[in-house]
Amino acid sequence: MTFHAIGLMSGTSLDGLDICFARFGKEGASWNFEIIKAETLPYPAEWEKKLRGSIHLSAEQLLELHSEYGFYLGQAVNTFIKKYRIRHIDLIASHGHTVFHQPKRKFTLQIGDGRAVKLETGLPVIYDFRSQDVLMGGNGAPLVPIGDQLLFSRYDACLNLGGFSNISLNINDQRIAFDIAPVNIVLNLLAKALGKSFDENGDLARSGNIDKKLLTQLNALPFYRQPHPKSLGIEWCNEHIFPLLENIEIPDALATFTEHAAVQIADVFNRYRLKDVLFTGGGTYNRYLIEKIRSRTATEIIIPGTQIIEYKEALIFALMGVLKLNSEINVLSSATGSLHDHSSGVTA
Structure with a gap:
């Protein structure tokens, strides 16, 4: 079986919209990809401002942005398809x-209405991959x-x-996963205070001095001692990181x-x-961060080619869409803590 899918990913650090068009093949139980x-x-500055400020919107304004961003995503996909002359796309x-x-309050919200993406592109769309898991206790x-x-x-x-x-x-023989710590959500915001969009190569950090008292406070935050599965959000940073x-x-x-x-x-x-x-x-491009990690562990750090570094998440969401299309498991309860493995996503 062979499938062609586009994966869309917008990260919390607001670097931009990742678009990945990939081929997936399945032989028996084994998957391969290209x-x-x-x-x-x-x-654009206008969209970065809208998305960054979305957490402060009223319910009506947020619903409006949900639809508007969905059409924006659809238009971006259309431009991508035209640019690369892509003809066959399953989803x-x-x-x-x-x-x-x-998740503890049983909600998560990823805006960008998939129905708007479908209206704009005319293609099957699968979206909202997280809500079902949260409702299932994950x-x-x-x-x-x-x-x-x-x-x-x-x-x-x-x-x-x-x-x-x-x-x-x-x-x-069980896949576990969890968030470790904030990275670019904090580093990028600090860099912006110096007029930079991010700390290129970690050069700004390299020029500073480590505040041992602050480092102790950060490392003492209770989240790091919690058992997995566990995840972080911007709200946690607003409460626990930025004040420090x-x-x-x-x-x-x-x-x-x-x-x-x-x-x-x-x-x-x-x-x-x-x-x-x-x-x-x-963050893989942050040489200073990589040096700091290497200095503290004997684990071999494997840095792949640019495509995998930058588009692995978008690639995997494309795969998740293919799995959903085939009613196969695409969320692991061992990673999220939900009731059981399941096939998640809403089909538009």
Whole structure:
């Protein structure tokens, strides 16, 4: 069986919209893939502002943005299809953009109405992959472990360095996954205070000094001692992280928070005695962060080619759409903590 799908991913760090067109093949129980075309569309300033401020909107304004962003996604896909002259597409799988994520209160919201995407493109669309899991008592995250298991099982673990760092690994023949710590959601915001969109190569952090008192406070946050499964959201950062960073010079805050992220990530590697870990996500380009992680662990850090670094999440959401299309399991309860494995997503 062969399927062609487009995966759409908008990360919490608002780097842009990732679009990945891939071929998936299934032989028996084994899946393989090929990324055919992929690109990131940086958000225009207007859209970045809208998405960043979405958490503060009224219910009516948020519903309006939900529809508007859905049409925006559809238009972006149409442009992508035309640019690369893509002819055969079985489906579009859209993650949407996360506004709220509070699984303990039984809700999560990713805006970008899939019905609007379908109206714009005329193609089948599968969206809203997280809500069902949250209603089933899960964290609604991480979802990518199903792709790690089916496409990248040759590595001991897979780590994504995006807005948050999250890991998935096999323990006793069961795939577990959890968020480790915030990364770009914090580093990018600090860099913006210095007029930069992000801390390129970690150079700003490298120029700062580590504040040992702040580092101790960050490492002492209760989340890091909680058992998995567990996940993080912007609300947690607003409550627990940003208040600690208010009265410190930006380069020092960057240096300290980078050290903090490295400490938490390396601790997980060491705890599970991981031989090798596949790194993906924008944070993989942060050389200073990678150096800091390497200095704290003997685990081999595998850095793949650009396509996998940048589009692995969009690729896996495309796979999740294909799995949903075939009524196959695409969410692992061992990763999210929900009642049982299930096939999630709403079909438009």
